[in-house]
Amino acid sequence: MSALLEVSDLTAGYGQVTVLHRLSMAAGEFGNVGLFGPNGHGKTTLLRAISGLLRPNSGTIRFDGEPITGLSPRAIVARGLIHVPQGNRLFPDLTIADCLALGAYSAHARPHEEANREKVLSIFPKLRERWRQRVRTLSGGERQMVSIGTALMSHPRLLILDEPTLGLAPKIKDELCAAVLAISKGGVPLIVVEQDVEFLLELSQHLYLVNHGEVATEIRPGQTMDHAEIMSMYFGH
Template sequence: MLLEMKDVSVNYGKVSAVRDISLSVPDGAIVTIIGGNGAGKTTSLRAMSGMVPLRKGEIHFDGQRIDGLSSDKIVARGIAHVPEGRRIFPDMTVEENLRTGAFLRRDHDKVARDLDGVFDRFPRLRERRRQLAKTMSGGEQQMLAIGRALMSAPRLLLMDEPSMGLAPVIVEEIARIIEDINAQGVPVVLVEQNAELALELASHAYVLETGNMALEGPADELHDNEHVRAAYLGI
């Protein structure tokens, strides 16, 4: 397994956010975590990327234990995080935002190549490379956030609510982008409020409810699960 969480619990102060959750991410896969608001989905991603400390449990990446490492060291290991709300730098240009994604890299000759690769993947970003990020549409900003993460040359991409607040036609484009990134060899952990979309994209799924792991299994099987259909698919 590329990434494994083992019996992980996280608290915010005295409040328990996730309790004893375990999950695995195979190399090459898209794995999704679905659940309602406050279920612990974002906390799980933040734990993987070193943004919150664990109360208990372990996280291993490529056979190495990474819980307890700082976020920058986890990025250096190959885990990139596209956060909820995009968190771009609004007063920096598109190109400046993208280059921040590569700030830990030392292979400077390849950074320029990867920047061209991001512009090839997102032609609109190339067109707006000198434009301030805050002047872009929501969909363009989401593409920028994904592109910035790709600039770290990740071995695993964590994505938190990439479709949030976007028009349906843009959501479809983001879905194609996720599939394309995965097809080019980058595994993805996808947290997504749009459960239908998440289960369509993923090969394996986990369902969190109030901080507990309620269900897990192949995504197509969970799509047909009566509880999932009633609670998350509106069926």
């Protein structure tokens, strides 16, 4: 099985500040990918570059063998590469029903709208209960469910989640982790940025430690690595 996503020698940043330094990684070859590492060291910048929200300074990004470096976010979404950023960036006055319908706008997703809607509502039954409720009236955990549900309506071939459990209460976090595992078992390959290393170990077969804008360590399937060793790498002890 070849990699669905390939990032090679990627350099990117903001203005005069370079954040990523010739970073290379791949996803889709060994199952789900987990990205972890200290805050502010390039994980979100990497995801923004992959999804077209940030134009790289150099390097290449290929999806399903085709170059996507520099394409618009809309063109990348149309190929089935879907990114759920941090922060529940939803339209506050739309209902849950409106948000999910909006997620299926592309020609790639439209034929699968009904099936994907049922999939989303089976994974997130709370959304069915609040179907006509406006986003601004939802809790943080419910808004995150809508964000991920809207992404699933886009019929992803690869789904990127940037810290999906950030700031959530423990009970809601557990519900969301279970939902992400259900999405994976449903056949959607994932790239997940997450500070919860235990969850990443349960979810991911392939891990990258991103530090100072570079891949400091890559852990592939079959490599034995327990929680204590990963935390040691994370904190540099």
